[in-house]
Amino acid sequence: MSLPAETSHGLPGRVSDTIVAIASPMGRGAVGVIRVSGSEVPRIVATLLATPPPPRVAHLTRFLADDGTALDQGLALYFPAPASFTGEHILELQGHGGVVVMDALVRRCLALGCRLARPGEFSERAFLNGKMDVAQAEAIADLIDAGTSAAARAAVRSMQGEFSARIRHLQSLLTELRVYVEAAIDFPDEEIDFLSGSALTRRLAQVFATFDSISASARQGALLREGLTVVIAGRPNAGKSSLLNRLVGDEVAIVTDVPGTTRDVLRQHVQLDGLPVNLIDTAGLRTAVDRVEEEGIRRARVEIQNADWVLYVWDAGAADAPLLPAELAELPPGVPVTLLVNKIDLTGAAARIDDASPMTTIYVSASSGDGLDLVKAHLKRVAGYVGAEAGALSARRRHLDALDRANALVHASAETLRSNRALELFAEDLRLAQRALGEITGEFTSEDLLGEIFGSFCIGK
Numbered sequence: 001m002s003l004p005a006e007t008s009h010g011l012p013g014r015v016s017d018t019i020v021a022i023a024s025p026m027g028r029g030a031v032g033v034i035r036v037s038g039s040e041v042p043r044i045v046a047t048l049l050a051t052p053p054p055p056r057v058a059h060l061t062r063f064l065a066d067d068g069t070a071l072d073q074g075l076a077l078y079f080p081a082p083a084s085f086t087g088e089h090i091l092e093l094q095g096h097g098g099v100v101v102m103d104a105l106v107r108r109c110l111a112l113g114c115r116l117a118r119p120g121e122f123s124e125r126a127f128l129n130g131k132m133d134v135a136q137a138e139a140i141a142d143l144i145d146a147g148t149s150a151a152a153r154a155a156v157r158s159m160q161g162e163f164s165a166r167i168r169h170l171q172s173l174l175t176e177l178r179v180y181v182e183a184a185i186d187f188p189d190e191e192i193d194f195l196s197g198s199a200l201t202r203r204l205a206q207v208f209a210t211f212d213s214i215s216a217s218a219r220q221g222a223l224l225r226e227g228l229t230v231v232i233a234g235r236p237n238a239g240k241s242s243l244l245n246r247l248v249g250d251e252v253a254i255v256t257d258v259p260g261t262t263r264d265v266l267r268q269h270v271q272l273d274g275l276p277v278n279l280i281d282t283a284g285l286r287t288a289v290d291r292v293e294e295e296g297i298r299r300a301r302v303e304i305q306n307a308d309w310v311l312y313v314w315d316a317g318a319a320d321a322p323l324l325p326a327e328l329a330e331l332p333p334g335v336p337v338t339l340l341v342n343k344i345d346l347t348g349a350a351a352r353i354d355d356a357s358p359m360t361t362i363y364v365s366a367s368s369g370d371g372l373d374l375v376k377a378h379l380k381r382v383a384g385y386v387g388a389e390a391g392a393l394s395a396r397r398r399h400l401d402a403l404d405r406a407n408a409l410v411h412a413s414a415e416t417l418r419s420n421r422a423l424e425l426f427a428e429d430l431r432l433a434q435r436a437l438g439e440i441t442g443e444f445t446s447e448d449l450l451g452e453i454f455g456s457f458c459i460g461k
């Protein structure tokens with residue numbers, strides 16, 4: 001795959017120094033892998049290996065020290081440029097995975113003119129040489145980090161270029177639209193036809209539908225990768241820890257009838273049909289009675305502030321129900337909240353979900369487990385999770401942001417077009433939308449952001 005000629009990141013297209021890194025995990029292992037990439041590789045092959053390996057064939061040989069003795073014996077794989085992962089000459093050594101032997105091989109490569117690779121530098125070179133785009137490189141990192149098999153499958157799809165291909169398809173739809181609009185600018189006599197005709201409406205509808213379907217797949221992928229952070233909050237004794245225990249299926253939190261039992265923030269990871277959820281139990285919110293509780297409540301508020309979703313637990317038997325709205329109003333604005341009315345086993349109410357505004361209320365019993373399935377289904381629904389097998393593409397927040405920005409630009413611009421017929425503005429907004437999409441693949445990504453993305457990868461990748 002080739003990169004478009006116009007790039008904004010200004011990184012050099014060719015990097016010639018030769019880098020080395022241990023690509024396998026640190027520590028002892030049956031096999032340890034060392035990767036070398038760059039222009040010096042042919043010379044290193046000639047000096048380091050007892051016998052020269054044929055290109056792209058596993059070759060058993062000795063890896064030599066400077067005095068000609070063997071440092072190790074193993075497989076050498078030589079990939080001459082450009083048919084390699086980075087697009088440069090690559091030598092991969094599969095030796096014995098001991099700390100000392102791996103270290104000796106790296107030192108030998110350094111002595112032969114290599115330098116140590118920075119984190120993600122192999123992937124960065126692959127990107128610079130047009131071997132893959134940034135979204136694909138990120139998908140490799142996501143595959144390595146995948147915590148569930150659903151997340152891994154989504155990462156493989158993106159790594160193979162499915163996400164990038166769909167982004168490029170969307171870009172080409174925008175290009176067609178631009179060509180169409182620019183033709184209307186050049187031939188103003190036909191402008192009326194252009195605006196009133198159904199062709200524009202049809203094209204726009206196609207663009208918006210494509211935006212929606214990519215966003216949906218990407219959102220699933222981001223969810224699978226990052227999960228949903230759900231904070232359980234509420235007054236002391238409302239049953240927060242009991243609820244956590246129920247959702248986790250284990251007695252992880254201490255439950256007593258003493259108000260103020262929980263002080264530390266408790267984190268538990270659960271999966272709802274493949275959707276990773278970080279559940280956080282917190283100290284009950286009230287005026288603290290001592291310094292320890294005060295700190296617990298402060299931490300609880302920090303967690304609430306950072307939550308994707310808050311489950312606010314309320315004791316169904318609480319005598320001061322009129323105070324509830326004021327309590328809810330104290331929660332930070334912008335954080336979505338669902339009210340859980342707990343302990344319905346005491347009031348005799350039925351488990352149910354009430355989707356009325358301003359917030360959904362679910363009636364549950366942490367003791368009996370009634371209504372917990374409603375809570376789980378509700379969380380999956382608000383997360384927009386449609387199931388592990390729904391064709392998710394591994395994606396990151398920055399991808400979703402770029403998609404949303406591009407989508408908003410086209411939407412807003414189409415609106416103005418209808419009211420004031422400013423074709424030039426419309427064409428310019430389409431160009432900006434294409435640029436936003438180009439940030440996903442790295443076509444238009446600042447050098448700083450690229451550095452940040454690749455710098456978060458592991459060494460040897």
Ligand SMILES: Nc1nc2c(ncn2[C@@H]2O[C@H](COP(=O)(O)OP(=O)(O)OP(=O)(O)O)[C@@H](O)[C@H]2O)c(=O)[nH]1
Nearest residue numbers: 236237238239240241242260261262284343366367
């Ligand atoms: N009957 C009944 N009792 C419950 C239910 N949920 C919790 N409780 C009881 O309520 C008391 C407080 O429960 P916790 O889960 O510790 O409450 P909490 O909200 O974590 O309290 P703090 O940690 O002090 O903030 C315990 O005695 C629980 O057994 C429920 O659904 N029904």
Ligand SMILES: [Mg+2]
Nearest residue numbers: 240241261262
């Ligand atoms: Mg508790």
